[in-house]
Amino acid sequence: MVEKKNALAIVVSEKPLEKTMAAMMLATTAAASGMEANVYFTFWGLDALKKGFSPKLKGLMSVGTGMMNKKMKKLGIATWPELLEMAQASGVNLYACNTTAKLFDYKKEDLLDGVKIVGAAQFLKLAAEASVQLFIG
DSSP: OOOOEEEEEEEEOOOOHHHHHHHHHHHHHHHHTTOEEEEEEOGGGGGGGBTTOOOOOSGGGGGGHHHHHHHHHHTTOOOHHHHHHHHHHTTOEEEEEHHHHHHTTOOGGGBOTTOEEEOHHHHHHHHHHEEEEEEEO
16 A cells, blocks of 8 residues: 655646636645645646646636636736746646647647656556545546
8 A cells, every 4th residue: 555645636637717726726725735736737638738828717608717817816816827836936746648748749848847748657656645636627
């Protein structure tokens, strides 16, 4: 049996604002609480790690993304770029799925600086050791 450590492992498989923001909020909170935080982006979730990506609310709600961003800013809630910056500054490990990167023809230079491209087996090892595992899809 694998000994658990004080760590969080999250898999993100979609790119809407409500999913990407939830993952980053949990990861930054975990890091601020002294936990190791690892977030693995796969399939459409991998778009969130592309340079210049701007998440939108899902489906018909996407028209309200601008209003949601304005309200978040008014309430002092970090925007997506700010949250990513905070995550990286606080030591959150961001991982891109190697298979998805190949499938979508993404190169390392397409992704944010500091993102590690790894295979599922490598991330599963991290997740198996983590005391908390989440799937946001």
